[in-house]
Amino acid sequence: MERKKQSDFLNDIKLLIKFNVLAANVLPVITGFVLAIYITNARFYNYWFLFILALIGSTFVMAGALIINNWFDADIDSKMERTKKRPTVTGHFTDKQVLTLGIGTTALGFILLLAVNLETTLYAFIGWFTYVVLYTMWSKRKYTLNTIIGSISGAVTPLIGWAVVDSAVHPVPLTIFLLLFIWQIPHTFAIAIKRSEEYRAAGVPMLPVVYGFEMTKRQMLVYITCLLPLPFLIAQLGVLFIVIAAILNVSWIILALAGFWMKDVRKWAQWNFLYSVNYLVIIFLLLILATFPVSL
Known part of the structure:
Protein backbone atom coordinates (compact mmCIF):
# COMPACT_ATOMS: atom_id res chain seq x y z
CA MET A 1 0.00 0.00 0.00
CA GLU A 2 2.83 2.40 0.91
CA ARG A 3 4.56 1.76 -2.43
CA LYS A 4 1.34 2.46 -4.30
CA LYS A 5 0.95 5.78 -2.48
CA GLN A 6 4.52 6.73 -3.39
CA SER A 7 3.93 5.68 -6.99
CA ASP A 8 0.70 7.71 -7.17
CA PHE A 9 2.45 10.72 -5.65
CA LEU A 10 5.31 10.55 -8.15
CA ASN A 11 2.84 10.17 -11.01
CA ASP A 12 0.96 13.26 -9.79
CA ILE A 13 4.23 15.21 -9.70
CA LYS A 14 5.06 14.08 -13.25
CA LEU A 15 1.65 15.27 -14.43
CA LEU A 16 1.97 18.53 -12.51
CA ILE A 17 5.30 19.45 -14.10
CA LYS A 18 4.26 17.96 -17.47
CA PHE A 19 7.35 15.77 -17.40
CA ASN A 20 7.56 15.08 -21.15
CA VAL A 21 7.24 18.78 -21.99
CA LEU A 22 9.82 19.68 -19.36
CA ALA A 23 12.30 17.08 -20.64
CA ALA A 24 11.86 18.34 -24.21
CA ASN A 25 12.77 21.85 -23.04
CA VAL A 26 15.87 20.74 -21.14
CA LEU A 27 17.54 19.23 -24.24
CA PRO A 28 17.87 22.61 -26.06
CA VAL A 29 19.52 24.11 -22.95
CA ILE A 30 22.18 21.39 -23.09
CA THR A 31 22.52 21.81 -26.85
CA GLY A 32 22.99 25.56 -26.57
CA PHE A 33 25.77 25.11 -24.02
CA VAL A 34 27.58 22.40 -26.02
CA LEU A 35 27.44 24.50 -29.19
CA ALA A 36 28.73 27.58 -27.36
CA ILE A 37 31.73 25.63 -26.07
CA TYR A 38 32.41 24.37 -29.60
CA ILE A 39 31.89 27.63 -31.55
CA THR A 40 33.75 29.90 -29.12
CA ASN A 41 36.59 27.40 -28.47
CA ALA A 42 35.94 27.67 -24.74
CA ARG A 43 37.17 25.15 -22.19
CA PHE A 44 34.49 22.94 -20.68
CA TYR A 45 36.23 22.77 -17.30
CA ASN A 46 35.93 26.55 -16.96
CA TYR A 47 32.15 26.42 -17.23
CA TRP A 48 30.97 23.01 -16.02
CA PHE A 49 29.82 24.24 -12.60
CA LEU A 50 28.01 27.25 -14.05
CA PHE A 51 26.39 24.93 -16.57
CA ILE A 52 25.09 22.63 -13.80
CA LEU A 53 23.63 25.66 -12.01
CA ALA A 54 22.05 26.91 -15.25
CA LEU A 55 20.64 23.49 -16.11
CA ILE A 56 19.09 22.98 -12.67
CA GLY A 57 17.96 26.61 -12.42
CA SER A 58 16.31 26.70 -15.85
CA THR A 59 14.65 23.33 -15.19
CA PHE A 60 13.16 24.69 -11.97
CA VAL A 61 11.95 27.86 -13.71
CA MET A 62 10.33 25.86 -16.50
CA ALA A 63 8.79 23.43 -14.00
CA GLY A 64 7.43 26.39 -12.04
CA ALA A 65 5.82 27.83 -15.17
CA LEU A 66 4.23 24.48 -16.02
CA ILE A 67 2.92 24.04 -12.46
CA ILE A 68 1.36 27.53 -12.47
CA ASN A 69 -0.18 26.72 -15.86
CA ASN A 70 -1.78 23.65 -14.24
CA TRP A 71 -3.07 25.77 -11.37
CA PHE A 72 -4.60 28.41 -13.65
CA ASP A 73 -6.05 25.96 -16.20
CA ALA A 74 -7.68 23.48 -13.80
CA ASP A 75 -11.16 24.35 -15.10
CA ILE A 76 -10.11 23.76 -18.72
CA ASP A 77 -8.20 20.58 -17.88
CA SER A 78 -11.32 19.08 -16.30
CA LYS A 79 -13.09 19.24 -19.69
CA MET A 80 -10.32 17.61 -21.76
CA GLU A 81 -9.76 13.86 -21.85
CA ARG A 82 -5.96 14.02 -21.94
CA THR A 83 -5.74 16.31 -18.88
CA LYS A 84 -8.43 14.88 -16.60
CA LYS A 85 -5.90 12.92 -14.53
CA ARG A 86 -3.85 15.95 -13.51
CA PRO A 87 -3.79 16.40 -9.71
CA THR A 88 -5.37 19.85 -10.05
CA VAL A 89 -8.43 18.11 -11.54
CA THR A 90 -8.49 14.99 -9.36
CA GLY A 91 -8.06 17.07 -6.20
CA HIS A 92 -4.98 15.17 -5.05
CA PHE A 93 -3.35 18.58 -4.52
CA THR A 94 -5.21 21.70 -3.44
CA ASP A 95 -5.07 24.89 -5.52
CA LYS A 96 -3.07 26.58 -2.76
CA GLN A 97 -0.52 23.75 -2.67
CA VAL A 98 -0.07 23.85 -6.45
CA LEU A 99 0.30 27.63 -6.59
CA THR A 100 2.76 27.63 -3.68
CA LEU A 101 4.81 24.89 -5.33
CA GLY A 102 4.81 26.75 -8.66
CA ILE A 103 5.94 30.05 -7.13
CA GLY A 104 8.54 28.37 -4.89
CA THR A 105 10.00 26.32 -7.74
CA THR A 106 10.17 29.40 -9.96
CA ALA A 107 11.89 31.49 -7.28
CA LEU A 108 14.49 28.80 -6.55
CA GLY A 109 15.22 28.51 -10.27
CA PHE A 110 15.82 32.23 -10.68
CA ILE A 111 18.09 32.33 -7.62
CA LEU A 112 20.28 29.61 -9.16
CA LEU A 113 20.33 31.39 -12.54
CA LEU A 114 21.32 34.69 -10.94
CA ALA A 115 24.37 32.86 -9.60
CA VAL A 116 25.33 32.12 -13.23
CA ASN A 117 24.83 35.52 -14.89
CA LEU A 118 22.16 38.06 -15.76
CA GLU A 119 21.80 37.00 -19.39
CA THR A 120 20.76 33.42 -18.60
CA THR A 121 18.32 34.84 -16.04
CA LEU A 122 16.90 37.27 -18.60
CA TYR A 123 16.18 34.57 -21.18
CA ALA A 124 14.61 32.33 -18.54
CA PHE A 125 12.44 35.23 -17.38
CA ILE A 126 11.32 35.95 -20.95
CA GLY A 127 10.32 32.31 -21.31
CA TRP A 128 8.56 32.19 -17.94
CA PHE A 129 6.71 35.50 -18.39
CA THR A 130 5.63 34.63 -21.93
CA TYR A 131 4.30 31.22 -20.92
CA VAL A 132 2.66 32.15 -17.61
CA VAL A 133 1.36 35.67 -18.25
CA LEU A 134 1.11 36.26 -21.99
CA TYR A 135 0.07 32.71 -22.93
CA THR A 136 -1.65 31.04 -19.94
CA MET A 137 -3.33 34.04 -18.32
CA TRP A 138 -3.94 36.31 -21.31
CA SER A 139 -4.09 34.81 -24.79
CA LYS A 140 -4.93 31.10 -24.41
CA ARG A 141 -8.63 31.68 -23.74
CA LYS A 142 -9.06 34.64 -26.07
CA TYR A 143 -7.06 34.44 -29.30
CA THR A 144 -5.97 31.90 -31.90
CA LEU A 145 -2.59 33.67 -31.73
CA ASN A 146 -2.07 31.87 -28.41
CA THR A 147 -0.02 29.23 -30.26
CA ILE A 148 2.42 31.79 -31.64
CA ILE A 149 2.73 33.60 -28.31
CA GLY A 150 3.32 30.35 -26.44
CA SER A 151 5.98 29.30 -28.94
CA ILE A 152 8.27 32.10 -27.76
CA SER A 153 8.65 30.53 -24.32
CA GLY A 154 9.84 27.21 -25.71
CA ALA A 155 12.28 28.85 -28.11
CA VAL A 156 14.45 30.71 -25.57
CA THR A 157 15.90 27.53 -24.06
CA PRO A 158 19.02 27.23 -26.29
CA LEU A 159 19.79 30.88 -25.52
CA ILE A 160 19.94 30.01 -21.82
CA GLY A 161 22.52 27.28 -22.42
CA TRP A 162 24.62 29.40 -24.78
CA ALA A 163 24.63 32.41 -22.43
CA VAL A 164 26.45 30.37 -19.78
CA VAL A 165 29.55 30.67 -22.00
CA ASP A 166 29.06 33.79 -24.12
CA SER A 167 26.45 36.33 -25.23
CA ALA A 168 23.64 34.62 -27.14
CA VAL A 169 23.44 37.54 -29.56
CA HIS A 170 25.09 35.28 -32.12
CA PRO A 171 23.86 33.73 -35.42
CA VAL A 172 23.96 30.12 -34.16
CA PRO A 173 21.77 30.36 -31.03
CA LEU A 174 19.47 32.91 -32.68
CA THR A 175 18.94 30.55 -35.64
CA ILE A 176 18.15 27.68 -33.26
CA PHE A 177 15.75 30.02 -31.46
CA LEU A 178 13.98 30.65 -34.78
CA LEU A 179 13.93 26.94 -35.59
CA LEU A 180 12.30 26.09 -32.26
CA PHE A 181 9.85 28.98 -32.51
CA ILE A 182 8.70 28.01 -36.01
CA TRP A 183 8.69 24.25 -35.29
CA GLN A 184 6.33 24.61 -32.33
CA ILE A 185 3.56 26.17 -34.42
CA PRO A 186 2.83 23.30 -36.87
CA HIS A 187 3.55 20.83 -34.05
CA THR A 188 0.88 22.47 -31.88
CA PHE A 189 -1.55 22.84 -34.79
CA ALA A 190 -1.28 19.08 -35.39
CA ILE A 191 -2.23 18.47 -31.75
CA ALA A 192 -5.06 21.00 -32.04
CA ILE A 193 -6.52 19.18 -35.05
CA LYS A 194 -6.32 15.83 -33.25
CA ARG A 195 -7.95 17.27 -30.14
CA SER A 196 -10.18 19.88 -31.78
CA GLU A 197 -13.40 18.64 -30.16
CA GLU A 198 -11.79 18.67 -26.72
CA TYR A 199 -10.56 22.23 -27.23
CA ARG A 200 -14.02 23.21 -28.48
CA ALA A 201 -15.65 21.73 -25.38
CA ALA A 202 -13.15 23.53 -23.15
CA GLY A 203 -13.69 26.84 -24.94
CA VAL A 204 -10.07 27.22 -26.04
CA PRO A 205 -9.89 29.14 -29.36
CA MET A 206 -7.33 27.03 -31.19
CA LEU A 207 -6.98 27.74 -34.91
CA PRO A 208 -8.78 24.60 -36.21
CA GLN A 236 29.64 26.26 -39.90
CA LEU A 237 28.04 23.20 -38.28
CA GLY A 238 28.97 21.15 -41.33
CA VAL A 239 27.67 19.63 -44.54
CA LEU A 240 26.19 16.59 -42.79
CA PHE A 241 23.93 18.76 -40.66
CA ILE A 242 22.79 20.88 -43.61
CA VAL A 243 22.02 17.89 -45.85
CA ILE A 244 20.07 15.89 -43.26
CA ALA A 245 18.21 18.95 -41.99
CA ALA A 246 17.27 19.89 -45.57
CA ILE A 247 15.98 16.36 -46.23
CA LEU A 248 13.93 16.48 -43.04
CA ASN A 249 12.45 19.85 -44.00
CA VAL A 250 11.53 18.80 -47.54
CA SER A 251 10.00 15.55 -46.26
CA TRP A 252 7.86 17.48 -43.78
CA ILE A 253 6.67 19.81 -46.57
CA ILE A 254 5.62 16.77 -48.62
CA LEU A 255 3.75 15.39 -45.60
CA ALA A 256 2.07 18.78 -45.09
CA LEU A 257 0.98 18.85 -48.74
CA ALA A 258 -0.53 15.38 -48.36
CA GLY A 259 -3.08 16.89 -46.00
CA PHE A 260 -4.84 18.61 -48.90
CA TRP A 261 -5.94 15.32 -50.45
CA MET A 262 -6.11 12.94 -47.46
CA LYS A 263 -9.68 12.38 -46.29
CA ASP A 264 -8.84 11.42 -42.71
CA VAL A 265 -7.60 14.76 -41.39
CA ARG A 266 -7.01 13.53 -37.84
CA LYS A 267 -4.92 10.62 -39.07
CA TRP A 268 -2.87 13.08 -41.13
CA ALA A 269 -2.50 15.31 -38.05
CA GLN A 270 -1.25 12.31 -36.05
CA TRP A 271 1.38 11.63 -38.72
CA ASN A 272 2.48 15.27 -38.54
CA PHE A 273 2.62 15.15 -34.77
CA LEU A 274 4.81 12.04 -34.77
CA TYR A 275 7.00 13.44 -37.55
CA SER A 276 7.47 16.74 -35.71
CA VAL A 277 8.57 14.98 -32.50
CA ASN A 278 11.11 12.82 -34.31
CA TYR A 279 12.20 15.81 -36.41
CA LEU A 280 13.15 17.79 -33.33
CA VAL A 281 15.00 14.90 -31.67
CA ILE A 282 17.05 14.27 -34.85
CA ILE A 283 17.81 17.97 -35.36
CA PHE A 284 19.14 18.39 -31.84
CA LEU A 285 21.15 15.19 -31.98
CA LEU A 286 22.69 16.50 -35.22
CA LEU A 287 23.48 19.82 -33.56
CA ILE A 288 25.31 18.02 -30.76
CA LEU A 289 27.09 15.64 -33.16
CA ALA A 290 28.24 18.64 -35.17
CA THR A 291 30.56 19.53 -32.28
CA PHE A 292 32.47 16.24 -32.58
CA PRO A 293 35.73 16.17 -34.62
CA VAL A 294 34.35 13.42 -36.89
CA SER A 295 31.56 15.71 -38.13
CA LEU A 296 31.84 16.76 -41.78
Missing part, protein backbone atom coordinates in the same frame (compact mmCIF):
# COMPACT_ATOMS: atom_id res chain seq x y z
CA VAL A 209 -11.63 25.23 -33.75
CA VAL A 210 -12.18 28.83 -34.86
CA TYR A 211 -11.18 28.80 -38.54
CA GLY A 212 -11.37 25.13 -39.48
CA PHE A 213 -9.03 22.44 -40.74
CA GLU A 214 -8.34 23.89 -44.19
CA MET A 215 -7.02 27.18 -42.81
CA THR A 216 -4.92 25.27 -40.27
CA LYS A 217 -3.44 23.02 -42.97
CA ARG A 218 -2.45 26.06 -45.05
CA GLN A 219 -0.79 27.74 -42.09
CA MET A 220 1.05 24.55 -41.17
CA LEU A 221 2.46 24.38 -44.69
CA VAL A 222 3.61 28.01 -44.53
CA TYR A 223 5.42 27.59 -41.21
CA ILE A 224 7.05 24.28 -42.19
CA THR A 225 8.30 25.92 -45.41
CA CYS A 226 9.85 28.69 -43.30
CA LEU A 227 12.17 26.07 -41.79
CA LEU A 228 13.86 25.47 -45.15
CA PRO A 229 16.52 28.24 -45.09
CA LEU A 230 17.48 27.90 -41.42
CA PRO A 231 20.14 25.12 -41.71
CA PHE A 232 22.00 27.22 -44.30
CA LEU A 233 22.28 30.11 -41.81
CA ILE A 234 24.49 27.94 -39.58
CA ALA A 235 26.63 26.34 -42.27
Whole structure:
Protein backbone atom coordinates (compact mmCIF):
# COMPACT_ATOMS: atom_id res chain seq x y z
CA MET A 1 0.00 0.00 0.00
CA GLU A 2 2.83 2.40 0.91
CA ARG A 3 4.56 1.76 -2.43
CA LYS A 4 1.34 2.46 -4.30
CA LYS A 5 0.95 5.78 -2.48
CA GLN A 6 4.52 6.73 -3.39
CA SER A 7 3.93 5.68 -6.99
CA ASP A 8 0.70 7.71 -7.17
CA PHE A 9 2.45 10.72 -5.65
CA LEU A 10 5.31 10.55 -8.15
CA ASN A 11 2.84 10.17 -11.01
CA ASP A 12 0.96 13.26 -9.79
CA ILE A 13 4.23 15.21 -9.70
CA LYS A 14 5.06 14.08 -13.25
CA LEU A 15 1.65 15.27 -14.43
CA LEU A 16 1.97 18.53 -12.51
CA ILE A 17 5.30 19.45 -14.10
CA LYS A 18 4.26 17.96 -17.47
CA PHE A 19 7.35 15.77 -17.40
CA ASN A 20 7.56 15.08 -21.15
CA VAL A 21 7.24 18.78 -21.99
CA LEU A 22 9.82 19.68 -19.36
CA ALA A 23 12.30 17.08 -20.64
CA ALA A 24 11.86 18.34 -24.21
CA ASN A 25 12.77 21.85 -23.04
CA VAL A 26 15.87 20.74 -21.14
CA LEU A 27 17.54 19.23 -24.24
CA PRO A 28 17.87 22.61 -26.06
CA VAL A 29 19.52 24.11 -22.95
CA ILE A 30 22.18 21.39 -23.09
CA THR A 31 22.52 21.81 -26.85
CA GLY A 32 22.99 25.56 -26.57
CA PHE A 33 25.77 25.11 -24.02
CA VAL A 34 27.58 22.40 -26.02
CA LEU A 35 27.44 24.50 -29.19
CA ALA A 36 28.73 27.58 -27.36
CA ILE A 37 31.73 25.63 -26.07
CA TYR A 38 32.41 24.37 -29.60
CA ILE A 39 31.89 27.63 -31.55
CA THR A 40 33.75 29.90 -29.12
CA ASN A 41 36.59 27.40 -28.47
CA ALA A 42 35.94 27.67 -24.74
CA ARG A 43 37.17 25.15 -22.19
CA PHE A 44 34.49 22.94 -20.68
CA TYR A 45 36.23 22.77 -17.30
CA ASN A 46 35.93 26.55 -16.96
CA TYR A 47 32.15 26.42 -17.23
CA TRP A 48 30.97 23.01 -16.02
CA PHE A 49 29.82 24.24 -12.60
CA LEU A 50 28.01 27.25 -14.05
CA PHE A 51 26.39 24.93 -16.57
CA ILE A 52 25.09 22.63 -13.80
CA LEU A 53 23.63 25.66 -12.01
CA ALA A 54 22.05 26.91 -15.25
CA LEU A 55 20.64 23.49 -16.11
CA ILE A 56 19.09 22.98 -12.67
CA GLY A 57 17.96 26.61 -12.42
CA SER A 58 16.31 26.70 -15.85
CA THR A 59 14.65 23.33 -15.19
CA PHE A 60 13.16 24.69 -11.97
CA VAL A 61 11.95 27.86 -13.71
CA MET A 62 10.33 25.86 -16.50
CA ALA A 63 8.79 23.43 -14.00
CA GLY A 64 7.43 26.39 -12.04
CA ALA A 65 5.82 27.83 -15.17
CA LEU A 66 4.23 24.48 -16.02
CA ILE A 67 2.92 24.04 -12.46
CA ILE A 68 1.36 27.53 -12.47
CA ASN A 69 -0.18 26.72 -15.86
CA ASN A 70 -1.78 23.65 -14.24
CA TRP A 71 -3.07 25.77 -11.37
CA PHE A 72 -4.60 28.41 -13.65
CA ASP A 73 -6.05 25.96 -16.20
CA ALA A 74 -7.68 23.48 -13.80
CA ASP A 75 -11.16 24.35 -15.10
CA ILE A 76 -10.11 23.76 -18.72
CA ASP A 77 -8.20 20.58 -17.88
CA SER A 78 -11.32 19.08 -16.30
CA LYS A 79 -13.09 19.24 -19.69
CA MET A 80 -10.32 17.61 -21.76
CA GLU A 81 -9.76 13.86 -21.85
CA ARG A 82 -5.96 14.02 -21.94
CA THR A 83 -5.74 16.31 -18.88
CA LYS A 84 -8.43 14.88 -16.60
CA LYS A 85 -5.90 12.92 -14.53
CA ARG A 86 -3.85 15.95 -13.51
CA PRO A 87 -3.79 16.40 -9.71
CA THR A 88 -5.37 19.85 -10.05
CA VAL A 89 -8.43 18.11 -11.54
CA THR A 90 -8.49 14.99 -9.36
CA GLY A 91 -8.06 17.07 -6.20
CA HIS A 92 -4.98 15.17 -5.05
CA PHE A 93 -3.35 18.58 -4.52
CA THR A 94 -5.21 21.70 -3.44
CA ASP A 95 -5.07 24.89 -5.52
CA LYS A 96 -3.07 26.58 -2.76
CA GLN A 97 -0.52 23.75 -2.67
CA VAL A 98 -0.07 23.85 -6.45
CA LEU A 99 0.30 27.63 -6.59
CA THR A 100 2.76 27.63 -3.68
CA LEU A 101 4.81 24.89 -5.33
CA GLY A 102 4.81 26.75 -8.66
CA ILE A 103 5.94 30.05 -7.13
CA GLY A 104 8.54 28.37 -4.89
CA THR A 105 10.00 26.32 -7.74
CA THR A 106 10.17 29.40 -9.96
CA ALA A 107 11.89 31.49 -7.28
CA LEU A 108 14.49 28.80 -6.55
CA GLY A 109 15.22 28.51 -10.27
CA PHE A 110 15.82 32.23 -10.68
CA ILE A 111 18.09 32.33 -7.62
CA LEU A 112 20.28 29.61 -9.16
CA LEU A 113 20.33 31.39 -12.54
CA LEU A 114 21.32 34.69 -10.94
CA ALA A 115 24.37 32.86 -9.60
CA VAL A 116 25.33 32.12 -13.23
CA ASN A 117 24.83 35.52 -14.89
CA LEU A 118 22.16 38.06 -15.76
CA GLU A 119 21.80 37.00 -19.39
CA THR A 120 20.76 33.42 -18.60
CA THR A 121 18.32 34.84 -16.04
CA LEU A 122 16.90 37.27 -18.60
CA TYR A 123 16.18 34.57 -21.18
CA ALA A 124 14.61 32.33 -18.54
CA PHE A 125 12.44 35.23 -17.38
CA ILE A 126 11.32 35.95 -20.95
CA GLY A 127 10.32 32.31 -21.31
CA TRP A 128 8.56 32.19 -17.94
CA PHE A 129 6.71 35.50 -18.39
CA THR A 130 5.63 34.63 -21.93
CA TYR A 131 4.30 31.22 -20.92
CA VAL A 132 2.66 32.15 -17.61
CA VAL A 133 1.36 35.67 -18.25
CA LEU A 134 1.11 36.26 -21.99
CA TYR A 135 0.07 32.71 -22.93
CA THR A 136 -1.65 31.04 -19.94
CA MET A 137 -3.33 34.04 -18.32
CA TRP A 138 -3.94 36.31 -21.31
CA SER A 139 -4.09 34.81 -24.79
CA LYS A 140 -4.93 31.10 -24.41
CA ARG A 141 -8.63 31.68 -23.74
CA LYS A 142 -9.06 34.64 -26.07
CA TYR A 143 -7.06 34.44 -29.30
CA THR A 144 -5.97 31.90 -31.90
CA LEU A 145 -2.59 33.67 -31.73
CA ASN A 146 -2.07 31.87 -28.41
CA THR A 147 -0.02 29.23 -30.26
CA ILE A 148 2.42 31.79 -31.64
CA ILE A 149 2.73 33.60 -28.31
CA GLY A 150 3.32 30.35 -26.44
CA SER A 151 5.98 29.30 -28.94
CA ILE A 152 8.27 32.10 -27.76
CA SER A 153 8.65 30.53 -24.32
CA GLY A 154 9.84 27.21 -25.71
CA ALA A 155 12.28 28.85 -28.11
CA VAL A 156 14.45 30.71 -25.57
CA THR A 157 15.90 27.53 -24.06
CA PRO A 158 19.02 27.23 -26.29
CA LEU A 159 19.79 30.88 -25.52
CA ILE A 160 19.94 30.01 -21.82
CA GLY A 161 22.52 27.28 -22.42
CA TRP A 162 24.62 29.40 -24.78
CA ALA A 163 24.63 32.41 -22.43
CA VAL A 164 26.45 30.37 -19.78
CA VAL A 165 29.55 30.67 -22.00
CA ASP A 166 29.06 33.79 -24.12
CA SER A 167 26.45 36.33 -25.23
CA ALA A 168 23.64 34.62 -27.14
CA VAL A 169 23.44 37.54 -29.56
CA HIS A 170 25.09 35.28 -32.12
CA PRO A 171 23.86 33.73 -35.42
CA VAL A 172 23.96 30.12 -34.16
CA PRO A 173 21.77 30.36 -31.03
CA LEU A 174 19.47 32.91 -32.68
CA THR A 175 18.94 30.55 -35.64
CA ILE A 176 18.15 27.68 -33.26
CA PHE A 177 15.75 30.02 -31.46
CA LEU A 178 13.98 30.65 -34.78
CA LEU A 179 13.93 26.94 -35.59
CA LEU A 180 12.30 26.09 -32.26
CA PHE A 181 9.85 28.98 -32.51
CA ILE A 182 8.70 28.01 -36.01
CA TRP A 183 8.69 24.25 -35.29
CA GLN A 184 6.33 24.61 -32.33
CA ILE A 185 3.56 26.17 -34.42
CA PRO A 186 2.83 23.30 -36.87
CA HIS A 187 3.55 20.83 -34.05
CA THR A 188 0.88 22.47 -31.88
CA PHE A 189 -1.55 22.84 -34.79
CA ALA A 190 -1.28 19.08 -35.39
CA ILE A 191 -2.23 18.47 -31.75
CA ALA A 192 -5.06 21.00 -32.04
CA ILE A 193 -6.52 19.18 -35.05
CA LYS A 194 -6.32 15.83 -33.25
CA ARG A 195 -7.95 17.27 -30.14
CA SER A 196 -10.18 19.88 -31.78
CA GLU A 197 -13.40 18.64 -30.16
CA GLU A 198 -11.79 18.67 -26.72
CA TYR A 199 -10.56 22.23 -27.23
CA ARG A 200 -14.02 23.21 -28.48
CA ALA A 201 -15.65 21.73 -25.38
CA ALA A 202 -13.15 23.53 -23.15
CA GLY A 203 -13.69 26.84 -24.94
CA VAL A 204 -10.07 27.22 -26.04
CA PRO A 205 -9.89 29.14 -29.36
CA MET A 206 -7.33 27.03 -31.19
CA LEU A 207 -6.98 27.74 -34.91
CA PRO A 208 -8.78 24.60 -36.21
CA VAL A 209 -11.63 25.23 -33.75
CA VAL A 210 -12.18 28.83 -34.86
CA TYR A 211 -11.18 28.80 -38.54
CA GLY A 212 -11.37 25.13 -39.48
CA PHE A 213 -9.03 22.44 -40.74
CA GLU A 214 -8.34 23.89 -44.19
CA MET A 215 -7.02 27.18 -42.81
CA THR A 216 -4.92 25.27 -40.27
CA LYS A 217 -3.44 23.02 -42.97
CA ARG A 218 -2.45 26.06 -45.05
CA GLN A 219 -0.79 27.74 -42.09
CA MET A 220 1.05 24.55 -41.17
CA LEU A 221 2.46 24.38 -44.69
CA VAL A 222 3.61 28.01 -44.53
CA TYR A 223 5.42 27.59 -41.21
CA ILE A 224 7.05 24.28 -42.19
CA THR A 225 8.30 25.92 -45.41
CA CYS A 226 9.85 28.69 -43.30
CA LEU A 227 12.17 26.07 -41.79
CA LEU A 228 13.86 25.47 -45.15
CA PRO A 229 16.52 28.24 -45.09
CA LEU A 230 17.48 27.90 -41.42
CA PRO A 231 20.14 25.12 -41.71
CA PHE A 232 22.00 27.22 -44.30
CA LEU A 233 22.28 30.11 -41.81
CA ILE A 234 24.49 27.94 -39.58
CA ALA A 235 26.63 26.34 -42.27
CA GLN A 236 29.64 26.26 -39.90
CA LEU A 237 28.04 23.20 -38.28
CA GLY A 238 28.97 21.15 -41.33
CA VAL A 239 27.67 19.63 -44.54
CA LEU A 240 26.19 16.59 -42.79
CA PHE A 241 23.93 18.76 -40.66
CA ILE A 242 22.79 20.88 -43.61
CA VAL A 243 22.02 17.89 -45.85
CA ILE A 244 20.07 15.89 -43.26
CA ALA A 245 18.21 18.95 -41.99
CA ALA A 246 17.27 19.89 -45.57
CA ILE A 247 15.98 16.36 -46.23
CA LEU A 248 13.93 16.48 -43.04
CA ASN A 249 12.45 19.85 -44.00
CA VAL A 250 11.53 18.80 -47.54
CA SER A 251 10.00 15.55 -46.26
CA TRP A 252 7.86 17.48 -43.78
CA ILE A 253 6.67 19.81 -46.57
CA ILE A 254 5.62 16.77 -48.62
CA LEU A 255 3.75 15.39 -45.60
CA ALA A 256 2.07 18.78 -45.09
CA LEU A 257 0.98 18.85 -48.74
CA ALA A 258 -0.53 15.38 -48.36
CA GLY A 259 -3.08 16.89 -46.00
CA PHE A 260 -4.84 18.61 -48.90
CA TRP A 261 -5.94 15.32 -50.45
CA MET A 262 -6.11 12.94 -47.46
CA LYS A 263 -9.68 12.38 -46.29
CA ASP A 264 -8.84 11.42 -42.71
CA VAL A 265 -7.60 14.76 -41.39
CA ARG A 266 -7.01 13.53 -37.84
CA LYS A 267 -4.92 10.62 -39.07
CA TRP A 268 -2.87 13.08 -41.13
CA ALA A 269 -2.50 15.31 -38.05
CA GLN A 270 -1.25 12.31 -36.05
CA TRP A 271 1.38 11.63 -38.72
CA ASN A 272 2.48 15.27 -38.54
CA PHE A 273 2.62 15.15 -34.77
CA LEU A 274 4.81 12.04 -34.77
CA TYR A 275 7.00 13.44 -37.55
CA SER A 276 7.47 16.74 -35.71
CA VAL A 277 8.57 14.98 -32.50
CA ASN A 278 11.11 12.82 -34.31
CA TYR A 279 12.20 15.81 -36.41
CA LEU A 280 13.15 17.79 -33.33
CA VAL A 281 15.00 14.90 -31.67
CA ILE A 282 17.05 14.27 -34.85
CA ILE A 283 17.81 17.97 -35.36
CA PHE A 284 19.14 18.39 -31.84
CA LEU A 285 21.15 15.19 -31.98
CA LEU A 286 22.69 16.50 -35.22
CA LEU A 287 23.48 19.82 -33.56
CA ILE A 288 25.31 18.02 -30.76
CA LEU A 289 27.09 15.64 -33.16
CA ALA A 290 28.24 18.64 -35.17
CA THR A 291 30.56 19.53 -32.28
CA PHE A 292 32.47 16.24 -32.58
CA PRO A 293 35.73 16.17 -34.62
CA VAL A 294 34.35 13.42 -36.89
CA SER A 295 31.56 15.71 -38.13
CA LEU A 296 31.84 16.76 -41.78
